[in-house]
Amino acid sequence: MAYPRADAHQGTGRGKTVLTASDLQRVVDRIAHQILEKTSGATGTVLLGIPTRGVPLARRLATRIHAFEHIDVPVGALDITLYRDDLRLHATRALGKTEVPPGGIDGRRVVLVDDVLFSGRTVRAALDALNDIGRPSSVQLAVLVDRGHRELPIRADYVGKNIPTALTESVRVSLAEVDGGVDEVKLTGGDAS
Amino acid sequence: MIKHLRSAADLDADTAILILDTAAEMAALAGREVKKLPTLRGRTVVNLFYEDSTRTRISFEAAAKRLSADVINFSAKGSSVSKGESLKDTALTLQAMGADAVVIRHPASGAPHRLSSWIDGSVINAGDGTHEHPTQALLDAYTMRSRLGRLDGLNVTIVGDVLHSRVARSNVLLLSTLGAKVTLVGPPTLIPVDIAAALSPGTKVSYDLDSVLPDADVVMMLRVQTERMQDSYFPSAREYSRRYGLDLPRMRKLPEHAIVMHPGPMNRGMEIAPEVADSPRSTIVEQVANGVSARMAVLYLLLGGK
Numbered sequence: 001m002a003y004p005r006a007d008a009h010q011g012t013g014r015g016k017t018v019l020t021a022s023d024l025q026r027v028v029d030r031i032a033h034q035i036l037e038k039t040s041g042a043t044g045t046v047l048l049g050i051p052t053r054g055v056p057l058a059r060r061l062a063t064r065i066h067a068f069e070h071i072d073v074p075v076g077a078l079d080i081t082l083y084r085d086d087l088r089l090h091a092t093r094a095l096g097k098t099e100v101p102p103g104g105i106d107g108r109r110v111v112l113v114d115d116v117l118f119s120g121r122t123v124r125a126a127l128d129a130l131n132d133i134g135r136p137s138s139v140q141l142a143v144l145v146d147r148g149h150r151e152l153p154i155r156a157d158y159v160g161k162n163i164p165t166a167l168t169e170s171v172r173v174s175l176a177e178v179d180g181g182v183d184e185v186k187l188t189g190g191d192a193s
Numbered sequence: 194m195i196k197h198l199r200s201a202a203d204l205d206a207d208t209a210i211l212i213l214d215t216a217a218e219m220a221a222l223a224g225r226e227v228k229k230l231p232t233l234r235g236r237t238v239v240n241l242f243y244e245d246s247t248r249t250r251i252s253f254e255a256a257a258k259r260l261s262a263d264v265i266n267f268s269a270k271g272s273s274v275s276k277g278e279s280l281k282d283t284a285l286t287l288q289a290m291g292a293d294a295v296v297i298r299h300p301a302s303g304a305p306h307r308l309s310s311w312i313d314g315s316v317i318n319a320g321d322g323t324h325e326h327p328t329q330a331l332l333d334a335y336t337m338r339s340r341l342g343r344l345d346g347l348n349v350t351i352v353g354d355v356l357h358s359r360v361a362r363s364n365v366l367l368l369s370t371l372g373a374k375v376t377l378v379g380p381p382t383l384i385p386v387d388i389a390a391a392l393s394p395g396t397k398v399s400y401d402l403d404s405v406l407p408d409a410d411v412v413m414m415l416r417v418q419t420e421r422m423q424d425s426y427f428p429s430a431r432e433y434s435r436r437y438g439l440d441l442p443r444m445r446k447l448p449e450h451a452i453v454m455h456p457g458p459m460n461r462g463m464e465i466a467p468e469v470a471d472s473p474r475s476t477i478v479e480q481v482a483n484g485v486s487a488r489m490a491v492l493y494l495l496l497g498g499k
Contacts (some may be wrong), residue, residue, distance in 0.1 A: 079218070082232040082260075082493070092194040092498030094211060095218045132227040 015172065015188030018163055024144070024183050027160035028057070031142055032064035034158050035111060042071050044137070045109045048078040050126055051096030053115035056177035057144060061113060074101035078112070078133075083125035100133055110136040111157075115173040117143040120154035145185060147171050166190045194494050197316045199305040201327040201366035209334070209371055215490035216335050216483070222259065223482065233262035236293040236496055241283070241308075242319070243269040243299045248457060248481060249319050249329075253296045256488035262496070265292070280304060284311040294496055297321070315495040323357045329456055330363035332487040334371060336476050337411055339483070340452050345372035350405050352378045352437055353415030353464055354426070356385055360456045361415060362392065369393035376409075378402050379437060382426040402437055406446040413454040414439055414465045430463060440466040444474065452476050 019027065039045050042065055049058030055077045062075045079096035087093070112126050123141060130136060142158035147165045163171060169190035174182045195203055204212070222228055238257040242250055250266070257264045267283075269275065274283065280299070287295055294315040297305050302322030309316040320326040338344050349368055355361045355377050365375050369392070376397040377384055389396035399405050406412070417433060427433045439453065447453075453465075453475045461467045470477060 082230045082497075087232065087497050088499055090499055092494050095215050098218065098221060128231065132229070133225060 015186040017184055018171075018187050019145075019161060019185035021183035024160075024185065027144065028060050029064055031158045031160060032061050032068060035061065035142065036065060036069055036071075038140075038157065039109060039111075041069065042073050044107075045073055045111060046101055046105055046136075047073055047075045047111050047113055048105075048126075048130075049075070050112060050114040050122060051077055051079050052178055053144075053173055053175050054113045055097075056175050057115060057142075058111075058113040059177075061111075061142070074103060076101040078126055078129055080122060080125040080129050083128045085121060085125065098129075098133075105130070105134040105136045107135070107137050109138050109140065111140045111142050113142045115144045115175075116171050117141070117146045117154075117156050117159075118149055118171075120150045120152035123154050124152055144173060145171055161185075163187065194498060196495065197305070197309050198327050198491055198495065199309060199316060199318045200325050201330045201363040201370070203327070204367065204370060206370050206372075209331070209367060212331055212487070212490045212494060213335050213338060215494060216331070216486040217339070219489040219493070220483070220486040222489075223486065229259055229261060231261050232493060233257070233260040233496055236262045237265065237291060238262045238294045238296065238492065238496075239265045239267060239287050239290075239292040240319075241267045241287070241295050241297045241299075243274070243297075243304075244320065246298055246320070248484065249298065249326075252481070252484040253317075253319060253328075253488050255485045256492055259485070260489055260492055262293075262492065265290075280308065281311055284308050288312045288314075294492065317491060317495065320359055322359070323362075324359050325363045325366075326359040326456075327363045327367070328484070328488055328491060329360050330367040331491065332480060332484040333360075333364055333413065333454060333456070334367055335487050336454065336480050336483050337373075337452070340476060340479075341410060341450065344368065347373040347410045348376065348408050349373050349411040349413065350376045350378055350402075350409040351413045351415065352402060352439070354383045354418055355379050355388065355415070356383045356426075357418055358415045361413075364413065365389075365392045365396055369395055376405050378405060379415075380427050380433070402439075403443065403446065406443060407448065409447060410451055411454060412439060412447065412451065413456075414459070416456065416458065417460055417464050419460065434463050438462075438464050438466065439469050441468050444469050444472065447474070454480060456480070 047058040049055035058075050062073045077097050077099045079098045081093050081095050140157040143156045144160040146159045146162050172186045174184050176183050292314045296317045296319045298319040299321050302324035304321050305316050305318040351361050378399050389398050455477050
């Protein structure tokens with residue numbers, strides 16, 4: 001018996017490509033610049049990626065910020081599984097890793113990083129999880145794709161690309177670190193498949 | 194995910210590893226200021242204890258509370274059981290109260306299996322007679338894995354009263370599933386004939402502790418159950434201690450990296466010398482802390498989903 005992660009990809013190749021590898025790289029570069037701009041040089045800032053794909057994205061952002069301004073921004077991971085509001089609607093989920101960077105998050109500006117912003121429920125869970133590990137001075141949100149259909153009053157501070165979608169469609173983000181060497185964002189299901 | 198944890202044999206390798214990985218994440222919580230998760234809010238966990246227990250009951254209680262479950266503690270003393278209520282009627286009462294999980298310790302082997310046929314919730318075996326104690330095996334496996342980095346291929350020596358030990362039985366089952374090689378050591382009167390073959394074919398039996406120590410990665414000392422001392426399984430406490438007790442000279446025969454475990458409560462000076470119990474190789478205190486993490490993992494995986 002194997003336990004696939006809830007967000008494991010089921011096959012690739014189908015669907016419409018909305019971001020290619022080079023698009024994705026440009027988008028990450030832009031968000032890195034925006035974080036530097038909006039946080040006046042990213043001092044006192046911590047990047048926390050939400051597993052699975054938020055974590056490599058946060059690492060990439062930190063690498064780009066370092067390349068642009070030679071600042072080392074601490075990177076961590078924040079697993080939100082235990083804070084989800086839909087645990088009882090699905091089979092038990094395996095947990096991801098939570099890694100709080102040394103120095104913690106107290107009094108710092110936390111930028112949450114995730115791949116897709118959809119209902120906003122993941123971000124709500126992340127805010128609850130943050131509450132239990134410390135008290136940041138402020139919290140911001142960076143996402144690669146905002147696909148709309150919010151169910152909670154949540155918006156992102158940094159958006160890679162707004163992709164209008166139908167509820168029947170799904171956005172598949174592939175990152176080289178976790179998806180076997182491919183960087184791309186695809187839209188599948190609905191009319192796009 | 195499985196619904197009940199009645200036996201360590203309920204767990205295949207993937208499920209066992211999932212529990213150990215989850216326990217590792219739960220352990221990270223112990224270092225935090227707020228040691229609480231909202232995960233099992235609104236769920237009810239009943240601790241149904243027909244036998245005395247300190248660490249297991251408290252450990253389950255702490256685990257359930259850290260996951261925000263409501264905990265009801267039931268001990269047979271001072272309850273309707275002393276008025277003669279049967280396990281089945283108690284089970285039906287718990288069922289009517291809407292227990293999502295029942296953690297049961299019972300002097301009769303197999304009680305958790307019976308219980309699971311009467312109630313809708315999950316049943317977790319916290320020790321039944323001389324049968325099994327699966328969460329103890331999980332926390333032991335977790336402790337070995339975190340100290341030694343792996344389980345596959347480890348030589349684990351379990352020493353003492355195997356005959357009456359539910360800890361030994363669950364450990365043999367779980368450790369074999371996870372690829373460790375178990376050797377049971379003790380006086381012939383306390384190691385049932387054919388137990389190795391019955392539990393897991395790869396298990397070895399030895400009556401000579403000194404000969405197996407040089408190859409052991411883990412030595413797990415079992416408690417000599419003083420309530421059985423009258424039953425003449427061995428001539429005297431002193432003789433037992435001389436042949437099967439782990440003292441300093443014996444500990445020196447172990448490889449450099451080997452660890453010493455004990456499920457507790459221990460009889461210092463009997464099966465384990467105080468200097469050994471307090472040595473850096475001993476994981477006895479660690480096992481207690483790991484027990485909470487392992488039980489949180491079990492509760493989450495049994496109750497956290499649909």
